[in-house]
Amino acid sequence: AIMHDAFEPHFQPIARLDDGQHVGMEALVRWNHESRGLLTPRDFIGVGEDSSLIEQVDWLMYGHVVSSMGDYPGQYMSINVSPRHFLSDNFADRMLRMLDEANQDPRRLRIEITEVALIEDAPRALRILRELRNHGIAAFLDDFGTGFSALSYLHRFPIQGLKIDRSFVSGLDGESSTESLALVRAILAMALTLGIDTIAEGIETERQRQILVEQGCQFGQGYLLGMPAPSQRREASRRRHTQRVH
Secondary structure (H helix, E strand, C coil): CCCCCCEEEEEEEEEECCCCCEEEEEEEEEEEECCCEEECHHHCHHHHHHCCCHHHHHHHHHHHHHHHHHHCCCCEEEEECCHHHHCCCCHHHHHHHHHHHCCCCHHHEEEEECHHHHHHCHHHHHHHHHHHHHCCCEEEEEEECCCCCCHHHHHHCCCCEEEECHHHHHHHHCCCHHHHHHHHHHHHHHHHHHCCEEEECCCCCHHHHHHHHHCCCCEECCCCCCCCEECHHHHHHHHHHHHHHC
């Protein structure tokens, strides 16, 4: 699959919650399997990690994302970066070189990391984040609230945004609405105090969106706001290929 370039990004919109305006796109990896069709990460990430090939898959993805930037003018591209990649010695240099070779603006790229990346090696993580920020690449803290959530890390590191985990969002209009609302309020209040953006994940109902807006959440993503889809250029190329075949 790596040799045949079978991995591709599908882009899900990140939108302003008050008016629905798209501000960015998160790149989500998909495997276009020759016999099983389109596979999501849960079908193959474990195999990739066990075989140590996941790094190659990620860098193929990053290359596709960078080359797709021109398809989404005025929006940023957001990529998921594992702690292993993020803390490697050459991650920042390699990413910046890829952007430079593609003649793309680093200020239009966001990286999404988890708290584990900050906790494993805090001094190195701080150096890398500062280097990326100096070139315009900002960082989001993904799945916030599900891990250690050490508040001391938030004011030490140059983090631009917190992504509120979908488990809290889905609970806003469910049986655990009281607990979920309390947690979301706490996260939003903390982010406001620190001057950090907030992005709610997994928004699927209008009621969830309304509650988030009322509580002051700025941005969100989820099926309500937009489904993941191939890049416009890749989809057009696929349609042309299909027409030639038939």
